[in-house]
Amino acid sequence: MLVVTILFFALLFLNMPVAFAIGISSVTFFFFEPGLPVEISTQRMIAGTQSFPLLAVPFFILAGNLMNASGITKRLMAFAQALTGHLVGSLAHVSIVLSTVMGGVSGSANADAAMQSRILGPQMMARGYSGGYTVGVIALSSLITATIPPSIGLILYGYVGEVSIGELFLAGIIPGILMMALLMVAAYIIAKKRGYDQEQVMKRASFKEVLTTFRKSFWALLFPVILVVGIRLGVFTPSEAGAFAVVYALIIGFLVYRELDWKSFKQAVGQSVTDNAIILLIISTSSILGFLITYDRLPQSTAEFLLGVTSSPSLLLILILIFLIFAGMFIESTVLVLLLTPIFLPIITQIGVDPVHFGILMMTIVTFGGMTPPVGVTMYTVCSLTNVSIEDYVKESFPFIICIFILIGLLTFVPEISMFLPNLF
Template sequence: MWLLLTLFIILLVIGMPVAFVIGIAGGGYFLINNEIPWTVLVQRVVSQTQSFSFLAVPFFLFAGNLMNETGITKHLLSLARLITRRMYGGTAQVNVILSTLMGGVSGSACADAGMEIRILGPEMDSRGYPKGYTCGLTCLTSLITATIPPSLGLILYGFVGEVSIGQLFAAGIVPGFLMCLVLMVTVTITSRRHGYDAPRPDSKRFTFKELMDNLKTSVWALLFPIILIIGIRFGFFTPSEAGAFAVVYAIVIGTFVYKELTIESFIRSLKNAVIDTGAIIFIIALSGIFSYALTYGNIPKIMSAFLIGITDSPQLMVLLMLGFLFLTGMLVDSNVNILLLTPIFLPVVTELEINPVHFGICMMTIVTMGCMTPPVGTAIYVVCGIHKTSIQDYVKYSLPFFISVLLEVVVLVFFPQITMFIPNLLY
């Protein structure tokens, strides 16, 4: 087992793509263990993808790409600008609210961050925000998509851990909006302190009529996550069927409501979805080898016994596991962390009678934060690359947002009723 972990670390350090790291490390364990026939290796690669619920992933990826091509972003941006018109750090507040509204559309933190830095980055520059502040805020606000449905991370967690995806979707709503509030407060404090983008004296508060006019065009995007949760809860469709519904919904809204979905944009969305799905499914397939090796070596039981031996306090145990996830998130892709660590941590969660839905929301927030932390964070390189900003500036200006999000997660850990309020209401 030490060979498996050593090989994994060595390959990761030398910069090999993560899918090959977990595949080769798992294959190495099979190579030295003569008790396991090689046919099992092939079977694990194939069987890892043979799940009906896994169909939700490519469907939601395609739906997210379609919705980004239908003009939904433009209408949500207009609504966000209206709401933040009288706030300190107005353009930065738009960034936070737009991520919250887009959480139910894109389902991907990296996609959300890349889209927002292109739309809001130049405007934030013109308003006097430092580039590092713009990139830090854009990355951390995209973290909201980790919990607001349809989060791809929650789908993978539910798929691997056999946890209700419908309950996970419902549980993510309140933490998502709470994170929005926390980040908006952080923006207000930092903007007042540094004098960023004060509201103009002649700007007026938005009226009820203005709000209704904006909602008329953006309501179709806002209804999307609500329809998904209600549909899954009341048995209109399974999570996989919800993904197919999302694709049809995006096509209908883009074609007949916003009238901005063209053949060219449809093909572009399909192409991007195929590329994204191929990357994710390749990691998932090869993770079957690694997961089998971990299970065969009794690593989940060993880790469970070790962690329970440290403390029997559920809250402290969750904080320990989240701390470990934060560190691994700095080195390993978030999807890989979900696939490899969920089977290890869930037995501990079950043993201590922690609700796996509540743990999943906390885990997804911290794991997705790995996209925003150096040295491996993909969202950092997307945002800083587009906006031509140094990683040092990003780290300097993003610290207040990291601290505020971590404080929110601590609150969720000690007050699980915040997370479980809607699932308990619906289920």
């Protein structure tokens, strides 16, 4: 496995796409293991995509793209503005609240950040917000989509680790809302100190105006509620929920809002095909590596090593989380979930940590890696779309990063935050 690891990072360093880096490095293992037929690699690639729960991923990606093309985004933005437009740094708060409600639509941090960079980014900088502050707010608030259902990462974690996706969806709601609150506090303090928007702050929206914007965005806000309740009550499985989400998006787009036309429908389907091709290629090549990890007894070896370092469950969990933080800085979150879940899940189960609780921690941390140097996909996305330098982003996103670490600390030592709703239901 050492050769595989070295080759994998070498290929990443050469900017090879992640799926090919995983596939090529994994196949080399067979040439160093004479008794292992190379044909297994092809079998594992096919088997890795033949999973009923995995159907949820392409369905939710298509539903998210259809909803974005249906005029849902601008209605959610109007609702967020009615709630927070009167606060100092109003557009920053709009971005954070929008990420919270958009989490139930897009399911993807990068998709949410890209959308806000195009829509809110120019508005914020035109009103005097610094570039670094603007992209810091947009990028770090998109992390909320890692926990708010239907998070694509939580679906993948549940699929790989055989953990209830319904419980994961419930467990992510309170951490997502708490993350929103912490980021809003940081955004307000900085905006107040710098005088952002103080002369352009809107008057507080009346109850009638809030109600009007809520009514217009009602169908979008209802979507994640139906998903969570439907899955938890056994009305449909996560895969069936994904199919329902597509039908729901089509009905809302064509019949309710009437903004989804044939042209935008084709664009949404085309974007979904591209998104799904990337994810499923990563999943299929990761299946080869997953087989090799099991074949080489890496989970057992890692468990023995970590348990030899310390017998304290809390310290062991902290060591795993620190490792995930550094891993997230170099490798995309989807890849980490597929590669590391089979390794770490048996260990945390053995030390008495609930797999649902660990799933929320893991997804928050590995998705957060996408907002940090040196290989943060979301970081590069927002900076390139807004023409803000990486240096400015890193410097001004620091207060928001502190908020994320505070949240991770709370979730780690107070598991009831994540487990309250799953236990309640």
